[in-house]
Amino acid sequence: MKVALTDxxxxxxxxxxxxxxxxxxxxxxxxxxxVTAPSAQLRLERVGELVTAKGTYAAELVLACSRCLGPVPLSLEGELDWAFRPLGQEDREEVQLAEDELEVSFYEDGQVDLGQALRDELGLALPMAPLCREDCTGLCPVCGKPVKPGEPCCRRNEVDPRWAKLAQLKK
Known part of the structure; x- marks a missing residue:
């Protein structure tokens, strides 16, 4: 959703x-x-060309477990505090940002893209490695089936052929 400065x-x-x-x-x-489209309730304020947006966001998603690829339902809610300023010609080149500029986003053509800012915020709020449960054992690297806790995997009984000669020394 884009909002014009004049609005x-x-x-x-x-x-x-x-x-x-x-x-x-x-x-x-x-x-x-x-599951539920990302939504936001914001208070927009403008001081000259600087636009600030404060409020809350919410979304319901289903992620893939990083171990077994099973579904991981996730409900996200949080606070928003954004600042936008116009993207000037000097900003198009690579420049060194000051510490206070790291929290500022940019807009072009007199329109602030709140939808993209919300998607960026949700992307940062997602867990790096979502798990369906803490003790998830993942998938078997040989057959690809889910590994059950306490049960042997088909790979555990295999001997690496590169070490087979050493196994003969033990006999």
Missing amino acids: IPAEGKDLSFSDAAAEPQDLGPQVEVV
Whole structure:
């Protein structure tokens, strides 16, 4: 969702929106299903060309377990505090950013893309390695079937052929 600077009055503007166009691949490689579209409730304020947005976000997703690829339902909620400034010609080149500029995003053509900012925020909120449960043992590297806790995997009984000669020495 893009908001034009001219649509933000001097006293500010309250805005609620849902990013129904968000696809799983837009949010991260481990996202399989978007159950509830990402949504945000924001208070937009403008001081000159600087736009600030404060509020909350929410989304319900299904991720892939990093060990067994099973479904991992995830409900995300959090606080937002964004600052946007126009992308000038000098910003198009590689420049050194000051510490206070690291939290600032940019907009072009007098429009702030809140949908992209929300997708970026959700991508940062996702766990690096989602697990369906803490004791998930993953998949067998030989047959690809789920490994059950306490049960032997088909690979455990195999001897690496490179070490077979050493096994004969033990006999």
